[in-house]
Amino acid sequence: MVTDTSALIINVTLWVLIAFSVLTWTLIVLKVWQYWRQSLANRSFEERFWGASSLDEARGEIASGKTAPVVRLAGAGFEVLDNARQSHPPALKYRGDLLATLERKLKRQLERESRLSDIGLTVLASIGSTAPFVGLFGTVWGIMHALQDISRSGKASLEVVAGPIGEALIATAIGIAVAVPAVLAYNFLMRQSRRKQQALEIFAEDFLHLVAAETAHR
Template sequence: MPFYIPPALIIDSVLYILLIFSVATWTVILFKTWQFSKNSYYNRCFHQAFWDAPDLAAAANLPPQQVRGPEARIAQSGFEWLSEMRQAGGKFLKYRGEPAELLEQALRRQAQKEQRSMESGLTLLASIGSTAPFVGLFGTVLGIMNALHDISKSGSASLDVVAGPIGDALIATAIGIAVAVPAVLAYNFFLRRAKHHRIGLENFADGFLHIALSADSAGE
Protein backbone atom coordinates (compact mmCIF):
# COMPACT_ATOMS: atom_id res chain seq x y z
CA MET A 1 0.00 0.00 0.00
CA PRO A 2 1.59 3.31 -1.00
CA PHE A 3 2.32 5.86 1.69
CA TYR A 4 -0.39 8.50 1.67
CA ILE A 5 -0.20 11.98 3.18
CA PRO A 6 -3.51 13.84 3.44
CA PRO A 7 -3.43 17.08 1.40
CA ALA A 8 -4.85 18.97 4.37
CA LEU A 9 -1.82 17.94 6.45
CA ILE A 10 0.53 19.14 3.74
CA ILE A 11 -1.27 22.48 3.51
CA ASP A 12 -1.08 22.91 7.29
CA SER A 13 2.61 22.07 7.14
CA VAL A 14 3.13 24.76 4.49
CA LEU A 15 1.42 27.33 6.71
CA TYR A 16 3.59 26.33 9.67
CA ILE A 17 6.69 26.65 7.50
CA LEU A 18 5.62 30.15 6.49
CA LEU A 19 5.02 30.97 10.15
CA ILE A 20 8.58 29.83 10.95
CA PHE A 21 9.86 31.95 8.06
CA SER A 22 8.01 34.97 9.42
CA VAL A 23 9.34 34.50 12.96
CA ALA A 24 12.88 34.06 11.61
CA THR A 25 12.54 37.17 9.43
CA TRP A 26 11.42 39.44 12.26
CA THR A 27 13.99 37.97 14.62
CA VAL A 28 16.77 38.81 12.17
CA ILE A 29 15.28 42.27 11.53
CA LEU A 30 15.18 43.12 15.23
CA PHE A 31 18.67 41.74 15.84
CA LYS A 32 20.23 43.53 12.87
CA THR A 33 18.53 46.79 13.85
CA TRP A 34 20.02 46.50 17.33
CA GLN A 35 23.42 45.45 15.97
CA PHE A 36 23.71 48.29 13.47
CA SER A 37 22.49 50.87 16.00
CA LYS A 38 24.90 49.66 18.67
CA ASN A 39 27.91 49.53 16.36
CA SER A 40 27.13 52.93 14.84
CA TYR A 41 27.01 54.47 18.32
CA TYR A 42 30.24 52.77 19.41
CA ASN A 43 31.99 53.80 16.19
CA ARG A 44 30.98 57.43 16.61
CA CYS A 45 32.24 57.53 20.20
CA PHE A 46 35.53 55.80 19.43
CA HIS A 47 36.09 57.73 16.21
CA GLN A 48 35.86 61.06 17.99
CA ALA A 49 38.00 59.94 20.94
CA PHE A 50 40.66 58.42 18.66
CA TRP A 51 41.09 61.45 16.41
CA ASP A 52 40.94 63.86 19.35
CA ALA A 53 43.89 62.09 21.02
CA PRO A 54 47.12 64.14 20.96
CA ASP A 55 49.26 61.28 19.66
CA LEU A 56 49.19 57.58 18.79
CA ALA A 57 50.29 56.52 22.27
CA ALA A 58 47.37 58.37 23.82
CA ALA A 59 44.99 56.83 21.27
CA ALA A 60 46.27 53.38 22.24
CA ASN A 61 45.43 54.03 25.91
CA LEU A 62 41.91 55.37 25.70
CA PRO A 63 39.51 54.53 28.57
CA PRO A 64 37.89 51.08 28.21
CA GLN A 65 34.40 52.56 27.94
CA GLN A 66 35.47 54.33 24.74
CA VAL A 67 37.23 51.33 23.19
CA ARG A 68 34.19 49.47 21.90
CA GLY A 69 32.84 48.65 18.48
CA PRO A 70 34.23 47.60 15.09
CA GLU A 71 36.56 50.60 14.62
CA ALA A 72 37.98 50.09 18.10
CA ARG A 73 38.71 46.44 17.32
CA ILE A 74 40.39 47.40 14.06
CA ALA A 75 42.56 49.93 15.91
CA GLN A 76 43.31 47.34 18.59
CA SER A 77 44.46 44.86 15.97
CA GLY A 78 46.73 47.56 14.50
CA PHE A 79 48.21 48.44 17.90
CA GLU A 80 48.80 44.76 18.67
CA TRP A 81 50.51 44.22 15.33
CA LEU A 82 52.79 47.22 15.82
CA SER A 83 53.72 46.07 19.33
CA GLU A 84 54.41 42.49 18.24
CA MET A 85 56.45 43.64 15.25
CA ARG A 86 58.67 45.84 17.41
CA GLN A 87 59.18 43.06 19.94
CA ALA A 88 59.88 40.43 17.27
CA GLY A 89 62.44 42.60 15.47
CA GLY A 90 61.92 40.77 12.18
CA LYS A 91 62.60 37.30 13.63
CA PHE A 92 59.43 35.79 12.16
CA LEU A 93 58.34 35.46 8.56
CA LYS A 94 55.02 37.16 9.20
CA TYR A 95 56.92 40.37 9.97
CA ARG A 96 59.19 40.21 6.92
CA GLY A 97 58.41 42.74 4.21
CA GLU A 98 57.25 46.30 3.98
CA PRO A 99 55.74 47.38 7.34
CA ALA A 100 53.12 49.47 5.58
CA GLU A 101 51.85 46.53 3.55
CA LEU A 102 51.93 44.13 6.50
CA LEU A 103 50.07 46.55 8.76
CA GLU A 104 47.52 47.21 6.04
CA GLN A 105 46.99 43.48 5.69
CA ALA A 106 46.36 43.13 9.44
CA LEU A 107 43.89 46.01 9.42
CA ARG A 108 42.07 44.69 6.35
CA ARG A 109 41.82 41.24 7.89
CA GLN A 110 40.12 42.61 10.99
CA ALA A 111 37.87 44.86 8.88
CA GLN A 112 36.75 41.81 6.90
CA LYS A 113 35.88 40.00 10.14
CA GLU A 114 33.78 42.95 11.23
CA GLN A 115 32.08 43.11 7.84
CA ARG A 116 31.22 39.41 7.94
CA SER A 117 29.67 39.95 11.35
CA MET A 118 27.55 42.82 10.02
CA GLU A 119 26.42 40.78 7.01
CA SER A 120 25.47 37.71 9.04
CA GLY A 121 21.79 36.92 8.72
CA LEU A 122 21.34 38.72 5.41
CA THR A 123 21.58 35.45 3.48
CA LEU A 124 18.68 34.11 5.52
CA LEU A 125 16.58 37.17 4.69
CA ALA A 126 17.39 36.82 0.99
CA SER A 127 16.53 33.11 1.04
CA ILE A 128 13.21 33.67 2.79
CA GLY A 129 12.35 36.57 0.49
CA SER A 130 12.94 34.46 -2.61
CA THR A 131 11.38 31.17 -1.47
CA ALA A 132 8.38 32.19 0.68
CA PRO A 133 6.11 33.07 -2.31
CA PHE A 134 6.84 29.69 -3.89
CA VAL A 135 6.16 27.86 -0.64
CA GLY A 136 2.85 29.69 -0.42
CA LEU A 137 2.07 28.87 -4.05
CA PHE A 138 2.85 25.22 -3.36
CA GLY A 139 0.30 25.29 -0.54
CA THR A 140 -2.24 26.96 -2.80
CA VAL A 141 -1.82 24.34 -5.53
CA LEU A 142 -2.28 21.51 -3.06
CA GLY A 143 -5.25 23.31 -1.51
CA ILE A 144 -6.94 23.72 -4.90
CA MET A 145 -6.29 20.08 -5.73
CA ASN A 146 -7.82 19.05 -2.42
CA ALA A 147 -10.78 21.39 -2.97
CA LEU A 148 -11.43 20.03 -6.46
CA HIS A 149 -11.24 16.51 -5.13
CA ASP A 150 -13.83 17.29 -2.47
CA ILE A 151 -16.03 19.07 -5.03
CA SER A 152 -15.94 16.07 -7.35
CA LYS A 153 -16.94 13.80 -4.48
CA SER A 154 -19.85 16.04 -3.56
CA GLY A 155 -21.05 16.13 -7.18
CA SER A 156 -21.88 19.84 -7.01
CA ALA A 157 -19.96 22.67 -8.74
CA SER A 158 -22.04 25.63 -7.62
CA LEU A 159 -20.34 28.87 -6.64
CA ASP A 160 -21.12 28.34 -2.97
CA VAL A 161 -19.35 24.99 -3.01
CA VAL A 162 -16.34 26.09 -5.10
CA ALA A 163 -15.60 29.55 -3.71
CA GLY A 164 -15.00 28.54 -0.08
CA PRO A 165 -12.32 25.81 -0.50
CA ILE A 166 -10.49 27.60 -3.33
CA GLY A 167 -10.55 30.87 -1.37
CA ASP A 168 -9.02 29.08 1.60
CA ALA A 169 -6.35 27.61 -0.65
CA LEU A 170 -5.38 31.06 -1.97
CA ILE A 171 -4.64 32.20 1.58
CA ALA A 172 -1.34 30.29 1.43
CA THR A 173 -0.13 32.39 -1.50
CA ALA A 174 -1.17 35.60 0.27
CA ILE A 175 0.69 34.55 3.41
CA GLY A 176 3.76 33.63 1.36
CA ILE A 177 3.84 37.09 -0.21
CA ALA A 178 3.23 38.74 3.17
CA VAL A 179 6.22 36.87 4.58
CA ALA A 180 8.46 37.62 1.59
CA VAL A 181 7.89 41.39 1.38
CA PRO A 182 9.40 42.31 4.78
CA ALA A 183 12.30 39.92 4.18
CA VAL A 184 13.16 41.49 0.82
CA LEU A 185 12.80 45.06 2.08
CA ALA A 186 14.89 44.32 5.16
CA TYR A 187 17.56 42.57 3.08
CA ASN A 188 17.93 45.56 0.74
CA PHE A 189 17.96 48.02 3.66
CA PHE A 190 20.54 46.14 5.73
CA LEU A 191 22.67 45.39 2.67
CA ARG A 192 22.93 49.13 2.03
CA ARG A 193 23.73 49.77 5.69
CA ALA A 194 26.42 47.08 5.57
CA LYS A 195 27.95 48.71 2.49
CA HIS A 196 28.13 52.09 4.25
CA HIS A 197 29.54 50.33 7.31
CA ARG A 198 32.25 48.71 5.21
CA ILE A 199 33.21 52.03 3.61
CA GLY A 200 33.50 53.61 7.05
CA LEU A 201 35.74 50.81 8.30
CA GLU A 202 37.96 51.01 5.23
CA ASN A 203 38.32 54.76 5.63
CA PHE A 204 39.23 54.38 9.28
CA ALA A 205 41.76 51.64 8.45
CA ASP A 206 43.36 53.93 5.85
CA GLY A 207 43.54 56.78 8.35
CA PHE A 208 45.03 54.54 11.03
CA LEU A 209 47.63 53.27 8.58
CA HIS A 210 48.64 56.82 7.66
CA ILE A 211 48.91 57.91 11.30
CA ALA A 212 50.86 54.80 12.32
CA LEU A 213 53.38 55.24 9.51
CA SER A 214 53.72 58.95 10.28
CA ALA A 215 54.36 58.14 13.92
CA ASP A 216 57.04 55.59 12.99
CA SER A 217 58.65 58.10 10.66
CA ALA A 218 58.71 60.61 13.53
CA GLY A 219 60.39 58.04 15.72
CA GLU A 220 57.59 57.38 18.16
Protein backbone atom coordinates in the same frame (compact mmCIF):
# COMPACT_ATOMS: atom_id res chain seq x y z
CA MET B 1 -14.20 20.32 1.74
CA VAL B 2 -10.59 19.42 1.19
CA THR B 3 -9.39 16.06 2.41
CA ASP B 4 -7.71 15.61 5.77
CA THR B 5 -4.34 15.05 4.08
CA SER B 6 -4.69 18.21 2.04
CA ALA B 7 -5.73 20.21 5.10
CA LEU B 8 -2.71 18.86 6.98
CA ILE B 9 -0.31 19.89 4.21
CA ILE B 10 -1.84 23.35 3.98
CA ASN B 11 -1.62 23.74 7.76
CA VAL B 12 2.03 22.66 7.72
CA THR B 13 2.69 25.17 4.95
CA LEU B 14 1.05 27.94 6.97
CA TRP B 15 3.08 27.06 10.07
CA VAL B 16 6.27 27.13 8.01
CA LEU B 17 5.35 30.59 6.76
CA ILE B 18 4.57 31.72 10.30
CA ALA B 19 7.99 30.43 11.39
CA PHE B 20 9.55 32.37 8.50
CA SER B 21 7.72 35.50 9.62
CA VAL B 22 8.85 35.15 13.25
CA LEU B 23 12.44 34.56 12.14
CA THR B 24 12.29 37.55 9.79
CA TRP B 25 11.10 40.01 12.42
CA THR B 26 13.51 38.60 15.00
CA LEU B 27 16.41 39.18 12.62
CA ILE B 28 15.17 42.65 11.74
CA VAL B 29 15.02 43.71 15.39
CA LEU B 30 18.39 42.15 16.24
CA LYS B 31 20.22 43.59 13.22
CA VAL B 32 18.76 47.08 13.64
CA TRP B 33 19.75 47.01 17.31
CA GLN B 34 23.23 45.69 16.42
CA TYR B 35 23.88 48.35 13.75
CA TRP B 36 22.57 51.16 15.95
CA ARG B 37 24.65 50.08 18.96
CA GLN B 38 27.78 49.62 16.85
CA SER B 39 27.30 52.97 15.16
CA LEU B 40 27.22 54.76 18.52
CA ALA B 41 30.25 52.81 19.78
CA ASN B 42 32.20 53.48 16.58
CA ARG B 43 31.46 57.19 16.68
CA SER B 44 32.42 57.47 20.35
CA PHE B 45 35.70 55.61 19.88
CA GLU B 46 36.71 57.56 16.77
CA GLU B 47 36.14 60.87 18.57
CA ARG B 48 38.43 59.78 21.39
CA PHE B 49 40.95 58.18 19.03
CA TRP B 50 41.40 61.19 16.77
CA GLY B 51 41.33 63.51 19.77
CA ALA B 52 44.42 61.81 21.23
CA SER B 53 47.73 63.65 21.06
CA SER B 54 49.79 60.61 20.02
CA LEU B 55 49.54 57.03 18.85
CA ASP B 56 50.42 55.79 22.32
CA GLU B 57 47.59 57.81 23.84
CA ALA B 58 45.22 56.57 21.13
CA ARG B 59 46.38 53.03 21.91
CA GLY B 60 45.02 53.44 25.43
CA GLU B 61 41.53 54.16 24.14
CA ILE B 62 41.17 50.56 22.97
CA ALA B 63 41.13 49.20 26.51
CA SER B 64 38.53 51.74 27.62
CA GLY B 65 36.42 51.45 24.47
CA LYS B 66 33.43 49.19 24.09
CA THR B 67 33.59 46.21 21.79
CA ALA B 68 32.92 47.63 18.35
CA PRO B 69 34.12 46.98 14.79
CA VAL B 70 36.35 50.06 14.71
CA VAL B 71 37.88 49.12 18.08
CA ARG B 72 38.76 45.66 16.77
CA LEU B 73 40.15 47.23 13.60
CA ALA B 74 42.35 49.63 15.54
CA GLY B 75 43.40 46.78 17.81
CA ALA B 76 44.54 44.77 14.81
CA GLY B 77 46.62 47.73 13.64
CA PHE B 78 48.24 48.27 17.02
CA GLU B 79 48.99 44.55 17.23
CA VAL B 80 51.27 44.96 14.23
CA LEU B 81 52.90 48.06 15.72
CA ASP B 82 53.44 46.38 19.09
CA ASN B 83 55.14 43.40 17.46
CA ALA B 84 57.35 45.69 15.38
CA ARG B 85 58.56 47.43 18.56
CA GLN B 86 59.63 44.23 20.28
CA SER B 87 63.36 43.64 20.74
CA HIS B 88 63.23 39.98 19.70
CA PRO B 89 62.39 38.93 16.12
CA PRO B 90 58.64 39.08 15.46
CA ALA B 91 56.56 36.18 14.23
CA LEU B 92 56.70 35.43 10.53
CA LYS B 93 53.33 37.03 9.88
CA TYR B 94 54.64 40.37 11.19
CA ARG B 95 57.95 40.36 9.31
CA GLY B 96 58.65 42.55 6.33
CA ASP B 97 57.91 46.17 5.61
CA LEU B 98 55.91 47.68 8.48
CA LEU B 99 53.39 49.57 6.33
CA ALA B 100 52.82 46.61 4.00
CA THR B 101 52.31 44.29 6.98
CA LEU B 102 49.96 46.79 8.62
CA GLU B 103 47.94 47.22 5.43
CA ARG B 104 47.60 43.46 5.04
CA LYS B 105 46.48 43.09 8.66
CA LEU B 106 43.90 45.85 8.33
CA LYS B 107 42.48 44.33 5.14
CA ARG B 108 42.07 40.95 6.83
CA GLN B 109 40.31 42.53 9.77
CA LEU B 110 38.02 44.45 7.40
CA GLU B 111 37.07 41.16 5.77
CA ARG B 112 36.24 39.65 9.17
CA GLU B 113 34.12 42.64 10.11
CA SER B 114 32.27 42.42 6.81
CA ARG B 115 31.42 38.76 7.43
CA LEU B 116 30.27 39.50 10.97
CA SER B 117 28.15 42.41 9.78
CA ASP B 118 26.40 40.32 7.12
CA ILE B 119 25.43 37.47 9.45
CA GLY B 120 21.68 36.91 9.15
CA LEU B 121 21.24 38.86 5.92
CA THR B 122 21.48 35.71 3.81
CA VAL B 123 18.62 34.24 5.84
CA LEU B 124 16.46 37.29 5.09
CA ALA B 125 17.29 37.05 1.39
CA SER B 126 16.43 33.33 1.38
CA ILE B 127 13.10 33.90 3.14
CA GLY B 128 12.23 36.75 0.79
CA SER B 129 12.87 34.60 -2.27
CA THR B 130 11.32 31.32 -1.08
CA ALA B 131 8.29 32.38 1.01
CA PRO B 132 6.06 33.15 -2.03
CA PHE B 133 6.84 29.74 -3.52
CA VAL B 134 6.11 27.98 -0.23
CA GLY B 135 2.76 29.74 -0.14
CA LEU B 136 2.15 28.92 -3.79
CA PHE B 137 2.87 25.26 -3.09
CA GLY B 138 0.20 25.22 -0.38
CA THR B 139 -2.25 26.94 -2.70
CA VAL B 140 -1.66 24.59 -5.64
CA TRP B 141 -1.89 21.54 -3.38
CA GLY B 142 -5.09 22.77 -1.78
CA ILE B 143 -6.75 23.68 -5.09
CA MET B 144 -5.77 20.37 -6.65
CA HIS B 145 -7.34 18.35 -3.85
CA ALA B 146 -10.33 20.66 -3.63
CA LEU B 147 -11.06 20.10 -7.30
CA GLN B 148 -10.69 16.34 -6.83
CA ASP B 149 -13.19 16.40 -3.95
CA ILE B 150 -15.58 18.52 -6.00
CA SER B 151 -15.23 16.11 -8.92
CA ARG B 152 -16.04 13.15 -6.70
CA SER B 153 -19.06 14.88 -5.18
CA GLY B 154 -20.40 15.87 -8.59
CA LYS B 155 -21.26 19.37 -7.39
CA ALA B 156 -19.60 22.39 -8.99
CA SER B 157 -21.73 25.28 -7.77
CA LEU B 158 -20.09 28.53 -6.64
CA GLU B 159 -20.89 27.79 -3.01
CA VAL B 160 -19.08 24.44 -3.21
CA VAL B 161 -16.05 25.72 -5.15
CA ALA B 162 -15.45 29.06 -3.40
CA GLY B 163 -14.82 27.70 0.10
CA PRO B 164 -12.02 25.17 -0.52
CA ILE B 165 -10.28 27.26 -3.17
CA GLY B 166 -10.53 30.39 -1.02
CA GLU B 167 -8.91 28.52 1.87
CA ALA B 168 -6.10 27.34 -0.41
CA LEU B 169 -5.43 30.87 -1.75
CA ILE B 170 -4.73 32.10 1.78
CA ALA B 171 -1.36 30.34 1.66
CA THR B 172 -0.20 32.44 -1.30
CA ALA B 173 -1.33 35.65 0.38
CA ILE B 174 0.54 34.78 3.57
CA GLY B 175 3.63 33.82 1.56
CA ILE B 176 3.68 37.24 -0.07
CA ALA B 177 3.05 38.95 3.27
CA VAL B 178 6.08 37.15 4.71
CA ALA B 179 8.33 37.82 1.72
CA VAL B 180 7.76 41.59 1.42
CA PRO B 181 9.18 42.57 4.87
CA ALA B 182 12.08 40.16 4.40
CA VAL B 183 13.06 41.68 1.05
CA LEU B 184 12.65 45.27 2.24
CA ALA B 185 14.62 44.56 5.43
CA TYR B 186 17.38 42.82 3.46
CA ASN B 187 17.80 45.79 1.12
CA PHE B 188 17.80 48.29 4.00
CA LEU B 189 20.18 46.32 6.20
CA MET B 190 22.51 45.58 3.31
CA ARG B 191 22.80 49.32 2.61
CA GLN B 192 23.54 49.96 6.28
CA SER B 193 26.15 47.19 6.31
CA ARG B 194 27.88 48.61 3.24
CA ARG B 195 27.90 52.12 4.74
CA LYS B 196 29.39 50.78 7.96
CA GLN B 197 32.01 48.88 5.99
CA GLN B 198 32.90 52.00 4.01
CA ALA B 199 33.36 53.92 7.26
CA LEU B 200 35.71 51.21 8.52
CA GLU B 201 37.69 51.32 5.28
CA ILE B 202 38.09 55.08 5.66
CA PHE B 203 39.31 54.64 9.23
CA ALA B 204 41.78 51.94 8.14
CA GLU B 205 43.14 54.17 5.40
CA ASP B 206 43.51 57.13 7.78
CA PHE B 207 45.16 54.88 10.37
CA LEU B 208 47.65 53.66 7.77
CA HIS B 209 48.47 57.23 6.71
CA LEU B 210 48.91 58.23 10.35
CA VAL B 211 51.40 55.43 10.97
CA ALA B 212 53.23 56.31 7.75
CA ALA B 213 53.54 59.92 8.88
CA GLU B 214 54.74 58.87 12.34
CA THR B 215 57.28 56.50 10.81
CA ALA B 216 58.60 59.15 8.41
CA HIS B 217 59.24 61.58 11.29
CA ARG B 218 61.40 59.09 13.18
